[in-house]
Amino acid sequence: MPKQTFFNLAENKREKLLKAFLMEFSTKSFEDASISAVVKKLGIAKGSIYQYFEDKMDLFFYLKQHCEQVKQSYAKHIKREDYEDFWQFLRALYQEGIKYDMERPLESNFLFALVNQQHSPTMRQFYIEWQQKALDMFTQMIAYEVKIGHFRQDLPPKSMAYVLVTLTTKIGDYMTVTMDVDIQKKLFSGEPILAHNSGKTLLQAVDEHIMILKRAFSKP
Amino acid sequence: MPKQTFFNLAENKREKLLKAFLMEFSTKSFEDASISAVVKKLGIAKGSIYQYFEDKMDLFFYLKQHCEQVKQSYAKHIKREDYEDFWQFLRALYQEGIKYDMERPLESNFLFALVNQQHSPTMRQFYIEWQQKALDMFTQMIAYEVKIGHFRQDLPPKSMAYVLVTLTTKIGDYMTVTMDVDIQKKLFSGEPILAHNSGKTLLQAVDEHIMILKRAFSKP
DNA sequence: AAATATGATGACTGGGCGGTCATTCTTACT
DNA sequence: AGTAAGAATGACCGCCCAGTCATCATATTT
Structure with a gap:
């Protein structure tokens, strides 16, 4: 947990701080991310960071939790029962993702990078937890689709x-490969990734995925 | 390129060296992998490594090329025309992968880890190149299946x-998640991953994938 | 204005790293 | 036995890092 001092900070200072660190952690691995480099860029003393946070991990963990929480708040009002099939529901989830990405590109990019970080046991642990959560959620949903006879049972x-x-x-990756979006560049420049081309690129990718998965999952 | 000195080494010494570094690079990112740590474990002087290789990257690159080359030699005699459909062919490719994994677990694990390394621009570059090659190969194959009317055209x-x-x-990951194989443990212990349970686990995973993809790809 | 509390600072510590190189050791040939 | 070539060594360099802490600056309360 950050120290009280951090929350006492003027909001614009706090935001500048967070932005700078989101950038650093989006473009480097946890180990390679350098607090020294960030404070230099910000023009503040390194000691200050340690007035706000216990250590590097505390800072990272706060960013992670904060971003996840905000993102969750976007997705949570999308409900399966408001859509006539699973695929429209899924598409709607993505659309919320795009909205989050457009409004908070740095946070979105940070989470995006986090999921592709796997080397160093700590980061891998985060990834596994995240994956497990996602898997549980979708397993349940899919089981439901199977039950109501929309999805295959074998x-x-x-x-x-x-x-x-x-x-x-x-x-x-799919966007990079089949649609020539340079994600690495976007991470470094802080531009939105998923919202590239107002989200149209992503939605096209999603629709292609759905075209594939629909056949793969639905009842014969 | 390694220096001549390296190739003059007694074979068992060279192999011990390679094994130790394969291990290190399988369990750490390129940046975190430590030459100092490996030489300590091997009980040789750090200077020796620099008699064999130009620098850290030279060593890494040699390992990568060597492993890829050997693995290729396993796969290259598997030909599409010897199988009646794409999926049997794909399965046969996997079976060669298992063989390679059983015979050279450390090398196989190294390549396995390499593909999951993505942070640090250099590693990402390697991954992208690898992915591009794989994509080109399969794109061509799939185009062929489309042409002969086996796969969908839309x-x-x-x-x-x-x-x-x-x-x-x-x-x-699939094996980890749905079949409880602890891959990280296997990387650290140097056990074969793909050949877990004589390869049966992998083949089951492959068959499940095929069940999904067959429907997704074939003509309606 | 004085006293107190809070935030900001940056020199410093200890540690790990890749990489160097003058020196010593081993081997093999004359 | 003597010599020359190749291999092995490890102290050392420069660099960068996370994290510390005594000191200083600023704001708030009395």
């Missing part, structure tokens, strides 16, 4: 959920 | 190839 919901989550996670 | 082969390659790349 495969474990968990396996289907895995395929879905994996492709979802890697959708940035 | 999706770009490149998109289908992407889905295939992504799931293929992440099959280790």
Whole structure:
């Protein structure tokens, strides 16, 4: 947990701080991210950071939690029962993701990078936890679709959920490969990734994924 | 390129060296991998390494090339025309992968880890190159399946190839998630990953993937 | 105006790293 | 046995890092 001092800070100072560190952690691995480099760029003393946070991990963890929480608040009002099938629901979830990305690109990019960070045991642990949560959620949803007879019954919901989550996670790569979006550049410049071209690129990618998965999952 | 000195080394010494570094690079990122730590474990002087290689990258690159080359030699005699459909062919490719994994677990694990290394621009570059090669190969193959009327025609082969390659790349994760294989542990202990349970686990994963992709890709 | 509390500072510590190189040791050939 | 070439060594360099802390600056309360 950050120290009280951090929360006493003037809001614009706090935001500048967070932005700078979001950038650093979006473009480097946790180990390579350098507090020294960031404070230099910000023009403040390194000691200050340690008035706000216990250590590097405390800072990182705060960023992670904060971003996840905000993102969650975007997604949580999207409900399956408001859509006539799973795929429209899924599409709507993505659309919220785009909104989050447009409004808070740095945070969105940070989370995006986090999911692709896997080396160093600590980061891998974060990834595994995140994946597990996503898997549980989608496994449950898919089991429901199976139950109501929309999805095939000859495969474990968990396996289907895995395929879905994996492709979802890697959708940035998909955009890079099939649609020439330079994600690495966007991470470094702080531009929105998912919202590239007002989100149209992502939605096209999503629609192609749905075209594939629909056939793969639905009842024959 | 390694220096001549390296190739003059007694074979068992060279192999011990390679094994130790394969281990290090399988369990750490390139940046975090420590030459100092490995030489300490090997009980040799750090200077020696620099008699063999130009620098850290030279060493890494040699390992990468060497492993890729050997692995290629396993796969290259598997030909599409010897199988009656794409999926049997794909399965056979995996079976060669298992063989390689059983015979050279450290090398196999190194390549496995390499593909999951993405932060640090250099490693990302390697990954992108690798992915590009795999994509090109499968795009071509899929285009062929489309042409002979086995696969659907309403999706770009490149998109289908992407889905295939992504799931293929992440099959280790699939095993972890749906079959309780602790891959991280295996990396650290140097046990074969893909050949876990004589490869049966992997083949089951492959078969489940095929069950999904067959429907997704084939003509309606 | 004085006293107190809070925030800001940056020199410093200890540690790890990749990489160097003058020196010593080993081997093999004359 | 003597010599020359190749291999092995490890102290050392320069660099960068996370984290510390005594000191100073500023704001708030009395």
